[in-house]
Amino acid sequence: MNAEIIGIGSELLLGQIANTNAQFISQRLADLGINVFYHTVVGDNNERLKQAIEVAQTRSDLLVFTGGLGPTKDDLTKETIAETLNKQLVYNEEAMKTIQAYYDKTGAPMSENNRKQALVLEGAAVLRNDNGMAPGMALTENNHTYMLFPGPPKELYPMFTNYAEPYLLGQLKQGDTIVSRVLRFFGIGESRLETELEDLIDQQTNPTIAPLAGEWEVTLRLTAKADSKEEANKLIDETEKKIHARVGTFLYGYGETSLPKEVFSMLKDRNWSISTAESLTGGMFSQELTDLPGVSSLFYGGVVCYSNEVKREIGVSKETLEAYGAVSEECAIELARSVKAKYKTDVGISFTGVAGPDPSEGKDAGTVYIGVAAPSGEKVVALNLAGNRNAIRKRTVKHGFNTLLKLER
Amino acid sequence: MNAEIIGIGSELLLGQIANTNAQFISQRLADLGINVFYHTVVGDNNERLKQAIEVAQTRSDLLVFTGGLGPTKDDLTKETIAETLNKQLVYNEEAMKTIQAYYDKTGAPMSENNRKQALVLEGAAVLRNDNGMAPGMALTENNHTYMLFPGPPKELYPMFTNYAEPYLLGQLKQGDTIVSRVLRFFGIGESRLETELEDLIDQQTNPTIAPLAGEWEVTLRLTAKADSKEEANKLIDETEKKIHARVGTFLYGYGETSLPKEVFSMLKDRNWSISTAESLTGGMFSQELTDLPGVSSLFYGGVVCYSNEVKREIGVSKETLEAYGAVSEECAIELARSVKAKYKTDVGISFTGVAGPDPSEGKDAGTVYIGVAAPSGEKVVALNLAGNRNAIRKRTVKHGFNTLLKLER
Numbered sequence: 012m013n014a015e016i017i018g019i020g021s022e023l024l025l026g027q028i029a030n031t032n033a034q035f036i037s038q039r040l041a042d043l044g045i046n047v048f049y050h051t052v053v054g055d056n057n058e059r060l061k062q063a064i065e066v067a068q069t070r071s072d073l074l075v076f077t078g079g080l081g082p083t084k085d086d087l088t089k090e091t092i093a094e095t096l097n098k099q100l101v102y103n104e105e106a107m108k109t110i111q112a113y114y115d116k117t118g119a120p121m122s123e124n125n126r127k128q129a130l131v132l133e134g135a136a137v138l139r140n141d142n143g144m145a146p147g148m149a150l151t152e153n154n155h156t157y158m159l160f161p162g163p164p165k166e167l168y169p170m171f172t173n174y175a176e177p178y179l180l181g182q183l184k185q186g187d188t189i190v191s192r193v194l195r196f197f198g199i200g201e202s203r204l205e206t207e208l209e210d211l212i213d214q215q216t217n218p219t220i221a222p223l224a225g226e227w228e229v230t231l232r233l234t235a236k237a238d239s240k241e242e243a244n245k246l247i248d249e250t251e252k253k254i255h256a257r258v259g260t261f262l263y264g265y266g267e268t269s270l271p272k273e274v275f276s277m278l279k280d281r282n283w284s285i286s287t288a289e290s291l292t293g294g295m296f297s298q299e300l301t302d303l304p305g306v307s308s309l310f311y312g313g314v315v316c317y318s319n320e321v322k323r324e325i326g327v328s329k330e331t332l333e334a335y336g337a338v339s340e341e342c343a344i345e346l347a348r349s350v351k352a353k354y355k356t357d358v359g360i361s362f363t364g365v366a367g368p369d370p371s372e373g374k375d376a377g378t379v380y381i382g383v384a385a386p387s388g389e390k391v392v393a394l395n396l397a398g399n400r401n402a403i404r405k406r407t408v409k410h411g412f413n414t415l416l417k418l419e420r
Numbered sequence: 421m422n423a424e425i426i427g428i429g430s431e432l433l434l435g436q437i438a439n440t441n442a443q444f445i446s447q448r449l450a451d452l453g454i455n456v457f458y459h460t461v462v463g464d465n466n467e468r469l470k471q472a473i474e475v476a477q478t479r480s481d482l483l484v485f486t487g488g489l490g491p492t493k494d495d496l497t498k499e500t501i502a503e504t505l506n507k508q509l510v511y512n513e514e515a516m517k518t519i520q521a522y523y524d525k526t527g528a529p530m531s532e533n534n535r536k537q538a539l540v541l542e543g544a545a546v547l548r549n550d551n552g553m554a555p556g557m558a559l560t561e562n563n564h565t566y567m568l569f570p571g572p573p574k575e576l577y578p579m580f581t582n583y584a585e586p587y588l589l590g591q592l593k594q595g596d597t598i599v600s601r602v603l604r605f606f607g608i609g610e611s612r613l614e615t616e617l618e619d620l621i622d623q624q625t626n627p628t629i630a631p632l633a634g635e636w637e638v639t640l641r642l643t644a645k646a647d648s649k650e651e652a653n654k655l656i657d658e659t660e661k662k663i664h665a666r667v668g669t670f671l672y673g674y675g676e677t678s679l680p681k682e683v684f685s686m687l688k689d690r691n692w693s694i695s696t697a698e699s700l701t702g703g704m705f706s707q708e709l710t711d712l713p714g715v716s717s718l719f720y721g722g723v724v725c726y727s728n729e730v731k732r733e734i735g736v737s738k739e740t741l742e743a744y745g746a747v748s749e750e751c752a753i754e755l756a757r758s759v760k761a762k763y764k765t766d767v768g769i770s771f772t773g774v775a776g777p778d779p780s781e782g783k784d785a786g787t788v789y790i791g792v793a794a795p796s797g798e799k800v801v802a803l804n805l806a807g808n809r810n811a812i813r814k815r816t817v818k819h820g821f822n823t824l825l826k827l828e829r
Contacts, residue, residue, distance in 0.1 A: 024456045026446030027632055029438045033461070037435030047433045048468060050461035052442070059457060059479075066475055070468075223436050287703075287724065293710025294696075294703025297724040301702025304777055304809060312730035314723055315696065315706045321721035321763065354730065368713055400713060 012156075012183065014040055015049040015071035017063055019079040019088050020162060023052045032077045032160075032167055039171060041221070042191055042234050043179055045073065055085045057094075064095050072155060073179075078162030080145035082124045089148070089159060093132055096150075096157070100130040103137055106146040113144055132159075138174040142166045149178045156182055190243035194231045194254065197270060197413050199261040201229045207257050211250070218247050220254075227406050228270075263416060270412035271299045277416060278309050278358070283386070285415075286354035287313030288325055288346040288361040290337065291379065296362060296408045311354050316346065325349045336372040338363055340391045343382030351384045359384040360415065362407055366400045376400075379407050387419040421565075421592065423449055424458040424480035426472055428488040428497050429571060432461045441486045441569075441576055448580060450630070451600050451643050452588055454482065464494045466503075473504045481564060482588075487571030489554035491533045498557070498568060502541055505559075505566070509539040512546055515555040522553055541568075547583040551575045558587045565591055599652035603640045603663065606679060606822050608670040610638045616666050620659070627656050629663075636815050637679075672825060679821035680708045686825060687718050687767070692795070694824075695763035696722030697734055697755040697770040699746065700788065705771060705817045720763050725755065734758045745781040747773055749800045752791030760793045768793040769824065771816055775809045785809075788816050796828040 079088030107129040114121040138147030143166035148159040201224040218235035237243035326349025335341045351359025367376025379394040488497030516538040523530040547556030552575035557568040610633040627644035646652035725731045735758025744750040760768025776785025786805040
């Protein structure tokens with residue numbers, strides 16, 4: 012089954028938003044083993060949309076439409092599809108209830124054009140909208156499947172996952188269960204990870220292994236097809252074991268996690284509190300940690316020690332600054348040790364270095380020291396990072412979290 | 421002139437990246453007054469790309485291709501276009517020099533397939549690549565213009581702005597000069613801004629006024645066409661005056677600026693140093709400020725005062741915490757005053773509040789106080805922000821910068 016994703020909306024053609032809906036749907040379809048061969052974007056224009064549908068019918072089995080299901084006169088997706096397929100639009104009771112419920116909740120009066128949203132393609136399965144008013148639709152005829160989704164991602168994403176995927180699995184008629192598992196790596200680049208796993212990635216088809224580079228992280232998505240969930244998981248387990256043997260040391264988590272989340276749960280597990288002393292990262296580490304609700308139970312505070320005076324004030328000795336400078340192993344460790352003592356926490360972590368673009372204290376941009384003082388002892392990680400100011404700071408913070416994850420009890 | 425943007429690359433169809441190149445180019449073409457009627461994405465596949473070109477030729481005058489100009493065998497954009505147009509690929513001396521220079525700089529050996537990148541469409545204008553190896557191309561024949569760009573945004577964006585736009589202006593043959601000016605607003609929502617300016621936005625065609633919502637900011641792009649730059653700027657000035665009269669109080673800057681950048685230059689102008697005390701923002705304000713190189717000249721440091729003990733330690737009185745709590749006007753102002761004194765700066769700014777999701781101290785998520793102690797006096801801004809934890813923190817930081825911008829000398 013080959014798919015084409017057709018986005019409808021002038022805001023895409025004016026460049027006001029990127030077509031992230033097509034990205035999301037492409038990922039999901041890839042997981043289902045459906046090839047996406049084309050994305051198309053067309054404006055809110057009856058003629059051009061009609062022509063795009065005709066082109067798509069000649070080259071794709073599954074036509075996925077996003078956008079243009081709203082109440083205004085600009086919204087003409089289902090009207091144009093109905094016209095092309097020679098179908099009526101019929102009034103849907105369930106959809107109308109959803110719309111009515113929305114107005115009841117907000118107390119706003121419902122304008123007449125909102126009833127338009129309850130019209131669906133005759134013969135289509137209705138995909139419920141749990142986060143908005145316009146229902147989705149799915150219709151299969153003459154060897155083509157047509158699926159219609161509202162444009163706002165917060166409506167489309169759950170509708171796709173909860174209602175459209177089961178419909179598609181039904182279309183695939185394989186009775187297969189598909190299971191995905193995402194492995195998250197830090198400290199290894201995408202190309203090296205791919206090289207280490209090249210034979211597995213190239214030769215294995217069940218599960219498939221799809222690498223994806225994120226923001227200075229890499230993920231692998233393993234997707235298996237089998238008769239049951241248990242069997243699919245067993246296939247994934249076997250492959251994961253092979254991956255572990257080669258690059259397991261870089262694996263830090265599964266699924267929708269992050270380095271800060273992993274650190275937070277590690278600290279909670281060990282009942283460790285933490286404090287920070289940030290020079291080159293300027294507060295970024297503390298900010299990422301405090302993005303997580305509930306972290307106040309173990310993070311009391313930190314210091315953004317941008318100037319040498321503030322470093323001195325925390326507890327770095329004059330001798331250290333004079334002999335080694337602020338960008339040094341010695342300064343990093345004294346900062347970590349002092350902030351741990353100052354805030355009476357179990358762990359102190361510090362960041363010092365040169366964010367650039369210019370060198371500082373005779374050290375190049377990208378020279379970074381991370382100091383950690385923990386119950387298991389003290390350590391310094393020295394890094395030489397490439398990239399611009401923003402990249403150096405972000406990667407430093409990630410290295411900081413990773414260093415904490417590797418701490419012994 | 422109607423345009424179609426054709427993105428080439430399996431990474432787009434697999435959903436590994438969003439098609440932000442199409443978004444960027446759409447914005448630029450809109451500024452030039454060129455209508456974009458279609459976006460298409462197709463994989464690295466000769467047959468399907470050929471078919472996409474043929475479809476595009478029937479419906480678009482300008483065909484903009486992105487991606488597939490690299491050295492590997494997957495990269496077949498120019499080969500396929502050459503085939504479709506019955507053109508040869510010819511060796512380009514200038515492009516080869518760029519490639520050679522790249523290898524000379526990095527010291528890496530050049531593999532043979534890199535020479536492929538110096539091949540260009542016979543008769544095409546070569547668009548220089550200042551940030552990579554693959555040159556761009558522009559070719560006009562039989563009432564169609566074909567433009568080819570490398571996929572990486574850091575190569576494409578400057579190539580488009582610096583070399584492709586002049587080529588397109590030549591194609592437009594109107595002798596028109598097009599000038600754009602971007603106005604940045606904070607503290608007013610997109611819908612309210614649009615309502616205030618509705619008549620101008622709807623009725624004016626030169627300059628056009630295009631609103632765009634960013635991250636808790638709104639921009640207006642004014643674009644004028646005229647015989648000369650001076651005349652275009654005069655038209656924009658006149659419209660800007662009208663906009664000023666209605667919503668000028670929310671305007672904070674022009675073009676590629678940001679609230680932190682404006683604050684940095686304001687502080688430099690006044691020769692004011694600054695320090696921070698961040699509770700709910702957890703270091704985010706300091707981090708955004710220190711994103712700017714050179715800010716160490718006036719930002720010495722700050723405290724992330726997550727716990728009440730740390731707030732006490734900076735200088736908030738026990739009485740204040742007991743009588744009003746940490747989330748209070750009184751605590752905000754004492755934090756700002758104390759941190760200013762502690763670090764001996766001209767300005768102290770503090771953030772306290774409830775980021776959520778749960779209420780704290782009996783106050784709802786979104787209750788925020790920003791304290792400022794400055795040479796011109798002290799003030800507190802009280803806010804009631806909606807949104808999730810991340811939204812509340814980000815908007816708080818923006819309000820902080822905006823509050824500083826409004827300070828009297």
